[in-house]
Amino acid sequence: MFTLFHKAKSRSCSIVWLLEELGVPYETKAVTIRGMDGSGAIDPANPHPHGKVPALEHDGQRVFEIAAITAYLTDLYPEKALAPVPGDPLRGEYLSWLAYRPGVLEPAMMMRRLGVKHIYGAMGWAPAEEVEVFLNKTLSERAYLLGENFSAADIATGGAIDFLMKFKLIGETPMLKAYTESLAARPAYQKAMA
Ligand SMILES: N[C@@H](CCC(=O)N[C@@H](CS)C(=O)NCC(=O)O)C(=O)O
Structure with missing residues (x-):
């Protein structure tokens, strides 16, 4: 349990x-x-x-x-089948997306909201605008973070995009909106949010 x-x-x-x-x-x-x-x-x-x-x-x-x-x-x-297992060619990408939420996405968006100037080299994440460009480009090329199949990376980091968009911390674009809508349509998402 x-x-x-x-x-x-x-x-x-x-x-x-x-x-x-x-x-x-x-x-x-x-x-x-x-x-x-x-x-x-x-x-x-x-x-x-x-x-x-x-x-x-x-x-x-x-x-x-x-x-x-x-x-x-x-x-x-x-x-x-919610994640690539060790040895799978997508395993590295999966772990990278898990780390991306707390290590890059959240600090970049939070620091921008707080008006903290980005310092390359000192801060361990990229500036918010660069993160937004990267996410939009990624999701213009594939339906989910790992490709055409939903995975737990879409819960961890996709869920953060959803959360950040609701609080207007990340720019809402048609690409990110369509992506988060596809996540929100999942019965498990709806049950969890209820
Ligand atoms: N880096 C943590 C963030 C967890 C976090 O900050 N949770 C918030 C709630 S959304 C919290 O517990 N805040 C209370 C506090 O900071 O003391 C994770 O990814 O799990």
Whole structure:
């Protein structure tokens, strides 16, 4: 059994969506998180070291960070075909897209919103406009991040594009809109967001 430490309308919805796509049994434990103004405190019931969501417990293991949880779960269920297995020619691309969300996409968009000047070489991500060009070009060439088939990369990083667009943190283009609409049409997405 998986226990997901979760908060509605937060990033942990990505993992609810993934668990629904996998169709495996899980339970959610609602936790509280600190507010954007710094109010509140780390919920002691949450195993995440910084009191964030999502965090997952499974067989005595603690897994935190969406990218890590996504890789952990898809590795456990290769037969669900939501991710290329080690040795598959798309494996490297898959892992790259998992890392892209927290390592490039989110910081680039957040820093732009906060008005922080991009510093090449110092910052570990590309400027927001360059990230937008790359994502639009990628999705003009293929239906999903890995090609013509949906994968868990579309949940982790595609889900972030969806989330960033809702909050107007990333430019809405016909390409990104069509892509996120195709994700939102999935029954597992709808169940998770409800
Ligand atoms: N890098 C983390 C981000 C997790 C995260 O920041 N979650 C937010 C909710 S959307 C949170 O828990 N915020 C509370 C806090 O920062 O204390 C991941 O990808 O899992």
